[in-house]
Amino acid sequence: MRGKVPQICLSIVAIILGILLVMQLRTQGRIAKSISAQSATDQATIISNLYESNLNLRKEVDRLRQEQNDYDESLGQSELAVMLRETNKLRVVTGLSQVTGPGVQMTISADLRSEDLQDLINELRNAGAEAVAVNGQRVIVKTAVYQTASTVYIDGSPVGPPYVLIAIGQPDTLERALVRKGGLVTYLKTTYPDATITVLKHVRTTVPVYQTGYQWQYATPAPSP
Amino acid sequence: MSHFAHHSPRLLLLASFPARLAQVVPSFRPHPARWRATKGAALLMPLGLALGLLLAAQLQSPPAQVSQTDESSRQVATATIQRLEAEQADLKKAIAQLRTETTARQQQTTTDKSALSDLRRELEQMQIAAGVKAMKGPGVRVILDDSMAKTVPADDDPAFYLVHEYHLRDVINLLWRSGAEAIAVNGERLVGTSSVYCVGSTIMVNDTRMSPPFEILAIGNPNSMEDALNNPSNLRSLKTRVKAYGVQFKESKQKEITVPAYNGSMEIKYSSSDSVD
Numbered sequence: 141m142r143g144k145v146p147q148i149c150l151s152i153v154a155i156i157l158g159i160l161l162v163m164q165l166r167t168q169g170r171i172a173k174s175i176s177a178q179s180a181t182d183q184a185t186i187i188s189n190l191y192e193s194n195l196n197l198r199k200e201v202d203r204l205r206q207e208q209n210d211y212d213e214s215l216g217q218s219e220l221a222v223m224l225r226e227t228n229k230l231r232v233v234t235g236l237s238q239v240t241g242p243g244v245q246m247t248i249s250a251d252l253r254s255e256d257l258q259d260l261i262n263e264l265r266n267a268g269a270e271a272v273a274v275n276g277q278r279v280i281v282k283t284a285v286y287q288t289a290s291t292v293y294i295d296g297s298p299v300g301p302p303y304v305l306i307a308i309g310q311p312d313t314l315e316r317a318l319v320r321k322g323g324l325v326t327y328l329k330t331t332y333p334d335a336t337i338t339v340l341k342h343v344r345t346t347v348p349v350y351q352t353g354y355q356w357q358y359a360t361p362a363p364s365p
Numbered sequence: 366m367s368h369f370a371h372h373s374p375r376l377l378l379l380a381s382f383p384a385r386l387a388q389v390v391p392s393f394r395p396h397p398a399r400w401r402a403t404k405g406a407a408l409l410m411p412l413g414l415a416l417g418l419l420l421a422a423q424l425q426s427p428p429a430q431v432s433q434t435d436e437s438s439r440q441v442a443t444a445t446i447q448r449l450e451a452e453q454a455d456l457k458k459a460i461a462q463l464r465t466e467t468t469a470r471q472q473q474t475t476t477d478k479s480a481l482s483d484l485r486r487e488l489e490q491m492q493i494a495a496g497v498k499a500m501k502g503p504g505v506r507v508i509l510d511d512s513m514a515k516t517v518p519a520d521d522d523p524a525f526y527l528v529h530e531y532h533l534r535d536v537i538n539l540l541w542r543s544g545a546e547a548i549a550v551n552g553e554r555l556v557g558t559s560s561v562y563c564v565g566s567t568i569m570v571n572d573t574r575m576s577p578p579f580e581i582l583a584i585g586n587p588n589s590m591e592d593a594l595n596n597p598s599n600l601r602s603l604k605t606r607v608k609a610y611g612v613q614f615k616e617s618k619q620k621e622i623t624v625p626a627y628n629g630s631m632e633i634k635y636s637s638s639d640s641v642d
Contacts, residue, residue, distance in 0.1 A: 146409075153412050160419040180435070183442040190449035197456035204463035211470045220477075223484050230491035232636045233557045241635040255531070258538055266560035270636040281496060281557040284542035308636050346639070354494040359546040359584040361493060362501035362623050 232270055235280040235350030239271040243308040243345045244315050248328060249301050250335030254287040256328065257294070260305055261285070263324050267317035269307035271347040275299045278350040295352065302336075311341035496556035496627040500547040502584040504622050505591055507536055509603075510578035512611035525610045528577050530563035532603045532612075533570075536581055537561065539600060543593035545583040547624040551575045554627040571629045578613070587618035 231237035246260070261279055264272050272279040277294050284295060291298050307314050318339050319325045325337055492498045512526035533550065540548055548555045553570045562569045569575070583590060593599055594616045606612040 150409065150412075153409065153416065157412060157416050157419070160416065164419050164422055180439065180442070183439065183446065187442065187445050187449060190446065190453060194449060194452050194456060197453065197460060201456060201459050201463060204460065204467055207467055208463070208470055211467075211474050214474070220481060220484070223481075223488050227484065227488045227491055228638045229631065229633045230488070230495045230497075231638045232633050233631055234491060234494040235557065236491065236494065237638040239636040240639055241637055243635070255535075258534055259531075262534060262560045262562070265558055266562045268558075270558065270633055281555055281559065282541040282545065282548075284538050286538065286542055310635060354490075356493070356546055357544075358502040358504065358586060359500040359624070360502055362499045 234354070235271070235278045236353070238349045239308055239347045240344060241270070241308040242311050243269070243306060243342050243347075244311055244318070245340045245342055245345060246303075246305040246307075246318060247338045247340075248303045248305075248332075248335055250303075250328065250332035250337075251290070251301055252292065252303055252328075252332075254285045254292050256324075256331075257285045257292065257299075257303065260318075260324055263317055264305065264307040264309075264314060267307075267309065267314045269309040269314060271308045273306045273347040275304055276348060278348050280350050306345055306347055308345065308347055311343075315339055315341055495631070496547065496554050497631070499623060499626040500584055501621055501623040502546070503587050504545070504582065504584040504619050504624075505540070505587055505594065506617050506619050506622065507540075507581040507583070507594065508578055508613065508615045509533065509536065509581070510613035512606075513613065514611045521610075525606060526612065527566075528568075528579060528612060530561050530568045532600075532606075533561045533568065533579060533581070535600055535603060536594070539593050540581070540583040540585070540590055543585070543589045545585040545590060547584045549582050549624045551580055552625055553629075554625055556627045556629075556631070558631070559627075571627070573629075582619075582622050582624050584622060584624055591616060591618055 228237070232239050257274060261272055261274070261283070274285075274294055277283075277297060277299070279294070284293075286293055292300065317323065325339065328335060328337060489498075493500070509528045509532060511528055514526055517523050517526055537548060537550070537555065550561070550570045553559075553573050553575070555570075559571050560569075567574050567576070568579075597604070600614075603612070603614060607614045
């Protein structure tokens, strides 16, 4: 019994020491962790800084978005579309583009006079032709048809039979204008009894571009009176 | 609530330890006879010392760190920080993206703006060519009117005394041929779709009814146009009527005339303009 008392004491002390050691190490670990992490005040500071910074970033995002909107507006996308549409329309009217659409094709195998061609062009225009070509030459506002002796010229180029006129517009209207009673087909058949005259309606036909272009030597734009 | 209440069970055990130690330690009081024989004494001294040190260290450890409310508010704060950091990263990404786009747009705008001004110039040229802009310049003025004759002889056709639409067409055709750049008849600008037409005894230009006198204004080289008008081999039908029936035909060179813009409809319904570029 005497020899055992110190051993028991020693064991108890050792056990307690062990327990304390483990506890101390754990506590130390926890303290170390807390120190490496931020204190509540530090966290508050970090949150406040982040909040502030994000606010500024969001403002910058808004500013950049606005800037892009401004670019889009200054560019005038709608204006561009309107201008393109208008330009394309005027290209048809001026003859400055090749044109495709429904229409009629008239073929006349006769030695027409320049007046006949003039009248035919006028008749087609009156029936709403949007684009006209004679023997592959686009007819524009200032197209002149004339003749010297027996040669007929369109804008300076000699043309001859068979005359092929192509007009783009409402096919029925165009056809009716030509073949109506007392119309030009009747007149031409009377004037040129041997002529073969055909008028065909087309769902889709093409009129070439006016090659020469417009030159302005004398006329300049004026404010409308 | 005191901090103590939140201490872990282990610490409670620790807190009760000094009392237990007090119970144990008295049994180690020196009894020379017993100590002599034990090696334990040598061991016990450093152990006791270490125990004391540990005890002191343990008691000095700040207990506040492990409070549960602090722990949970710390977790909330940590979560907030993480959320804000994620948001920050997103915003930075968005800004980088927008900056790239803006740069691209700046370049695009520059090219588009020049494209727009090119288009505007082209449209203006097209409007001039199409006749939807008023033009001014030198040219000629032609007047055509019915005959002044008061009476028509019985064997004459009254039609011979009138200006007909084909006379207008002949004059217009001749003016174009001699270099006219813009023509108007009684204020109606001639465009690509214009016709000079006759319904009954009424002449229509651009579907607008007009009556004599007809004034034709043409901008172009006044001399070439006048020469063409006066050339006897041109306008023979008209000139015959002028001589025989008194139909009126006058022309004069003009230093500056203004030909108005076409203001009728220019609807394109059937044509599609093919790009030929």
